[in-house]
Amino acid sequence: MIPLSVPNLKGNEKKYLKECIDTEFVSSVGKFVNLFEKKISRYTNSKYAVACTSGTAALHLSLRIIGVKSQDEVIVPTMTFIATANAIKYLNASPIFMDCDEYYNIDVKKLLNFLKFNTFFKNGHTYNKKTKKIIKAIIPVHVSGNAVNLKPILNICKKKNILIIEDAAEALGTFYIDNKKKGKHAGTIGDIGCLSFNGNKIITSGGGGMIITNNKELAKKARYLSTQATNDSINYIHNEIGYNYRLTNIQAAVGLAQLEKINLFIKKKKYIYNFYKKHFKNTKDFALAKRPNYANNNGWMVSLVLKKINNIKKNSTIKKLLNKKIQTRSMWLPVHMQKQFKGYQKYKIDKANKLFYSSINIPCSTNITNGELTKVVKVLKNF
Ligand SMILES: Cc1ncc(COP(=O)(O)O)c(C=O)c1O
Known part of the structure; x- marks a missing residue:
């Protein structure tokens, strides 16, 4: 089988794991957790990094620390993994779904139109004209490592008091280009960024996530809530409802070894x-998904648009490829179409549906061989 995207664990993972076991620091206290935070903070050039058990936990915590409550609304792209929207529901708040652009990212133009024509500002808050609820935040998602162009919304969000929580789960290693030079890291433009180190990501800690931010108070609150909101660890006094969301030393040990290899x-x-670009060039049936040129994207996932296809054909293509021992994946069913999210507001969604019906992700593990890449191209072209 040629897998879609599997971890590459050939660095210091075993050595660091052995140290965890030898020292008996296996749980959420230990040198690797602190070191992993420090190294991620340095790599992304964000002042603070708070390690979490998953990217989902990082998203949940982020929304909680900015004060999202049950009557609030949060804008989110419909083209995202379900976890982004679930985090909003964990706080009983409501999502407003936006369309995506050609990079599978939130459509910033439509988002700006929505803010302009569908909201009003009163007493320091932005309200949704339709529901009269406060819109507290936006979660742009850097899909497949493609940076979202956040420039056009930064000032508007500031003026409208809408916080930006970037879902950078798939975007560790993505840097904007600023005057032809390396610019900011994805996830460090808004108020908070959330990373994931799940097994299929550019680096993995087995499972894990991280909150990155330049805001000291938010980082402090995230750390506090992620460790059961402990006010006094001697007498076990907890003044708020917290979570067991801190990454373990074992996970951080793997994450740290992986981070050492990220450039490779x-x-x-x-x-x-x-490779794929060269081989799918000038083909009638395929187009490699575009990548934005205002960033150096980490290239985590490769998406292929099947030009002459509908959803039924897409699914049978995935099955046929599997029979040929090639693992591919559909893009996510847009969240506004998921059963539990059907009743929520959506704004002029069109492209997300089309890209869902026509896109597949193709094998791109870092240990894939030239022979395997050639096989993927050959088999696809034969369809
Ligand atoms: C866009 C996106 N958001 C959130 C998550 C959730 O991260 P985790 O699996 O670490 O909870 C993932 C990945 O799994 C993701 O791809």
Whole structure:
């Protein structure tokens, strides 16, 4: 089987794991957790990093620390993994779904139109004209490592008092280009960024996530709530409802070893993308999904648009490829179509549906061989 995207664990993972076991620091206290936070904070150039058990936990905590409550609304792209929207529901708040652009990212133009024509500002808050509820935040998602162009919304969000929580789960290693130079890291433009280290991501800690922010108070609150909101650890006094969301030392040990290899991983991902680009050029049936040129994207996932296809054909293509021992994946069913999210507001969604019906993600593990890449291209072209 040629897998879609599997971890590459050939660095210091075993050595660091052995140290955890030898020292008996296996749970959420230990040198690797602190070190992993420090290294992520340095790599992303964000002042604070708070390690969490998952990207989902990071999203949940982020919304909680900015004060999202049950009567609030949060704008979210419909083209995202379900976890982004679930985090909103964990706080009983409501999502407003937005369309995506050609990079599978939130459609910033439509978002701006929505803010302009469908909201009003009163007493320091932005209200949704339709529901009269406060819109507290926006969660742009850097899909497949493609940076969202946040520039056009930054000032507007500030003026409208809408916080930006970036879902950068798939975007560790994605940097904007600023005057032809390396600019900010994805997830560090808004108020908070959330990373994931799930097994399929550019680096993994087995499972895990991280909150990155330059806001000291938010970081402090996240750390406090992630460790059961402990006010006094001697007498077990907890003044708020907290969570057991801190990453373990074992997970951080793996994450740290992986982070040491991130440049190599990104280099290989770029090689894979260019290989496919060369071979799918000038084909009638396929188009490699575009990547925005205002950023150096980490290239985590490679998406292919099947030009002459509908959803039934897409599913049978995935099955046929599996029979040929090639694992591919559909893009996510847009969240506004998921059963539990059907009743929520959606705004002019069109492209997300089309891309869902026509896109598949193709094998791009960092340890894929040239022979395997050639096989994927050959089999696809034969369809
Ligand atoms: C866009 C996006 N958001 C959130 C998550 C959730 O991260 P985790 O699986 O670490 O909870 C993922 C990945 O799994 C993701 O791809």
